[in-house]
Amino acid sequence: MAEGRWLVEMRGIVKRFDGVEALAGVDFTVGYQEVVGLLGDNGAGKSTLIKVLTGVLPPDAGEIYFDGRPVRFRSPREARALGIETVYQDLALVEMMSIARNFFLGREPVRFIGPLPVLDMVEMERTTRRVLEEIGIRVRSVWEPVSVLSGGERQSIAIGRAVHFGVRLLILDEPTSALSVRETRKVLGYVEEARRRGLSVIFITHNIYHVYPVADRLVILSHGRKIGDFRKGDISPEAVAELIAGGAILPEEGRP
Amino acid sequence: MGPETVEAPSTLAARRRAPAARLAALRRSPEVGALAGFLAVFLGFSAVAPHFLTLDSLAGIMTIAAELGLVAIGVTLLMIAGEFDLSVGSVLGVSAMAFALMARAGAPHLVAFLAALALAAAIGALNGWVVTRGRLPSFIVTLGSMMFWRGVLLAVTGGFPIAYEGTSALFFALSGRLPGGFHASALWFLALALAATVVLTRTPFGNALFASGGNPQAARALGVDVDRVKRIGFVLTAVLAALAGIIQFARFGSVDPLRGEGVELEAIAATVTGGTLLTGGYGSVIGTVLGALIVGMVRNGLVLAGAPAYWYRAFIGLILVVAVIINLRIRRR
Numbered sequence: 118m119a120e121g122r123w124l125v126e127m128r129g130i131v132k133r134f135d136g137v138e139a140l141a142g143v144d145f146t147v148g149y150q151e152v153v154g155l156l157g158d159n160g161a162g163k164s165t166l167i168k169v170l171t172g173v174l175p176p177d178a179g180e181i182y183f184d185g186r187p188v189r190f191r192s193p194r195e196a197r198a199l200g201i202e203t204v205y206q207d208l209a210l211v212e213m214m215s216i217a218r219n220f221f222l223g224r225e226p227v228r229f230i231g232p233l234p235v236l237d238m239v240e241m242e243r244t245t246r247r248v249l250e251e252i253g254i255r256v257r258s259v260w261e262p263v264s265v266l267s268g269g270e271r272q273s274i275a276i277g278r279a280v281h282f283g284v285r286l287l288i289l290d291e292p293t294s295a296l297s298v299r300e301t302r303k304v305l306g307y308v309e310e311a312r313r314r315g316l317s318v319i320f321i322t323h324n325i326y327h328v329y330p331v332a333d334r335l336v337i338l339s340h341g342r343k344i345g346d347f348r349k350g351d352i353s354p355e356a357v358a359e360l361i362a363g364g365a366i367l368p369e370e371g372r373p
Numbered sequence: 374m375g376p377e378t379v380e381a382p383s384t385l386a387a388r389r390r391a392p393a394a395r396l397a398a399l400r401r402s403p404e405v406g407a408l409a410g411f412l413a414v415f416l417g418f419s420a421v422a423p424h425f426l427t428l429d430s431l432a433g434i435m436t437i438a439a440e441l442g443l444v445a446i447g448v449t450l451l452m453i454a455g456e457f458d459l460s461v462g463s464v465l466g467v468s469a470m471a472f473a474l475m476a477r478a479g480a481p482h483l484v485a486f487l488a489a490l491a492l493a494a495a496i497g498a499l500n501g502w503v504v505t506r507g508r509l510p511s512f513i514v515t516l517g518s519m520m521f522w523r524g525v526l527l528a529v530t531g532g533f534p535i536a537y538e539g540t541s542a543l544f545f546a547l548s549g550r551l552p553g554g555f556h557a558s559a560l561w562f563l564a565l566a567l568a569a570t571v572v573l574t575r576t577p578f579g580n581a582l583f584a585s586g587g588n589p590q591a592a593r594a595l596g597v598d599v600d601r602v603k604r605i606g607f608v609l610t611a612v613l614a615a616l617a618g619i620i621q622f623a624r625f626g627s628v629d630p631l632r633g634e635g636v637e638l639e640a641i642a643a644t645v646t647g648g649t650l651l652t653g654g655y656g657s658v659i660g661t662v663l664g665a666l667i668v669g670m671v672r673n674g675l676v677l678a679g680a681p682a683y684w685y686r687a688f689i690g691l692i693l694v695v696a697v698i699i700n701l702r703i704r705r706r
Contacts, residue, residue: 197596210588211591
């Protein structure tokens with residue numbers, strides 16, 4: 118593998134829980150400006166792999182490289198500091214807080230009044246309004262609570278936030294599984310927009326049809342092993358669905 | 374909202390929309406229910422209790438509200454962050470007693486004051502550490518803490534009260550008499566309520582408090598150190614309870630080992646009456662100020678209305694439940 122080809126390179130990742138191997142030596146890569154669909158049935162090891170990558174769980178064996186450098190994150194904060202942001206399905210935003218406060222949560226713009234850091238509400242309002250307009254979401258006020266937004270709008274804002282703050286790797290955990298077809302299409306549009314702006318994306322789902330339109334590459338896990346790694350053109354969505362359901366390794370196409 | 378190119382209709386629509394938007398904004402603010410309750414209780418006692426509207430009576434209300442309200446400010450911040458502190462009454466008693474013992478032993482008041490606050494901070498830090506480290510419910514941890522420190526207080530004093538007559542600049546600053554019968558504690562209460570409101574609504578830490586209680590997983594995913602936020606909340610709450618305890622001691626000149634018993638529940642009542650959600654993530658210190666004032670008005674007003682003081686708790690309980698019902702109704706529109 119050529120140097121500098123991958124933004125993320127995980128090699129031989131092993132993770133055991135009480136002696137059971139949740140990940141049995143998984144290799145996983147994400148290229149620059151690449152959207153990778155991470156697929157598998159429930160319990161296949163998708164979440165565990167992502168938790169190892171983002172520092173939530175330490176691996177029992179294996180190496181992780183980010184931007185060519187070996188890394189071992191001890192907490193999600195460390196991963197975040199390097200530009201890895203995870204958007205969880207139902208946990209992307211704090212419902213009772215306003216849209217603008219959510220947008221800037223953890224990265225608030227401040228002015229100092231003496232030693233006291235005070236929120237720059239003008240900047241918060243302006244930027245949030247601009248990003249909402251770019252996404253095409255209309256609200257009465259950016260100070261309305263997030264609960265007035267639909268599920269798709271929330272996912273879109275979470276993605277818009279990652280793009281705005283110059284995140285390098287965006288991990289989306291089942292972003293479309295609770296959405297209508299129309300909303301799903303919109304969210305997929307923002308995933309493409311994110312890639313255009315230079316981000317790499319890991320799109321976790323158990324439904325190939327949710328990710329197929331935007332994915333560059335499809336990685337399929339089953340029982341803690343990688344059973345497929347395809348460029349999109351090399352496999353049909355039906356074949357991937359078959360793989361996820363059956364967990365059988367196709368003889369020729371199984372390895373890249 | 375019309376297209377941007379057509380100026381006139383869009384501004385017209387905006388103008389027509391303004392009252393509705395303002396109403397929506399009002400409904401979103403947690404203090405509305407408390408303000409209604411405040412006015413109802415105020416007007417009710419003004420009509421029923423003969424001397425309710427005198428300066429003396431208002432000053433008395435303010436003194437009660439200030440001492441309770443200082444505790445309730447901390448309880449509010451912590452509740453917004455998603456945690457309870459039932460130990461504030463015991464911390465209040467322990468701090469007042471610690472201050473009294475040190476002062477009686479000849480320590481300068483300022484030194485005793487700072488030492489008592491430091492002791493409270495340590496208790497608060499311990500509460501927060503056990504809760505966040507052990508992933509335990511704060512209700513249980515601080516219930517234990519409440520009983521433990523009350524027990525320590527009773528054991529150390531043998532159950533006897535401590536009286537200490539002294540005057541100092543510190544005593545005056547904490548609870549000195551101001552014109553009109555007010556106490557200096559009212560100024561502490563209002564100043565700290567203002568400061569807490571600024572922190573809550575205008576700083577990143579306030580954002581972190583709301584997020585920690587509203588959705589801790591999302592907050593963590595966005596890099597908020599939820600455990601640290603909560604630990605700071607526990608320390609702040611304990612220190613404010615200690616301040617209230619020492620202010621009360623400065624007013625009474627004595628402290629008994631049962632001082633502060635029941636304050637934890639009154640503080641929660643004031644907080645919840647003020648619109649803060651028991652489940653965290655939503656609330657306001659201004660609402661809590663109104664809640665504390667309601668408690669003060671009820672305590673003073675019942676006496677002035679000639680009702681036996683025993684009715685006080687029953688009344689507070691009633692108001693608490695009615696306020697929560699109103700708050701929920703408003704939020705659900």
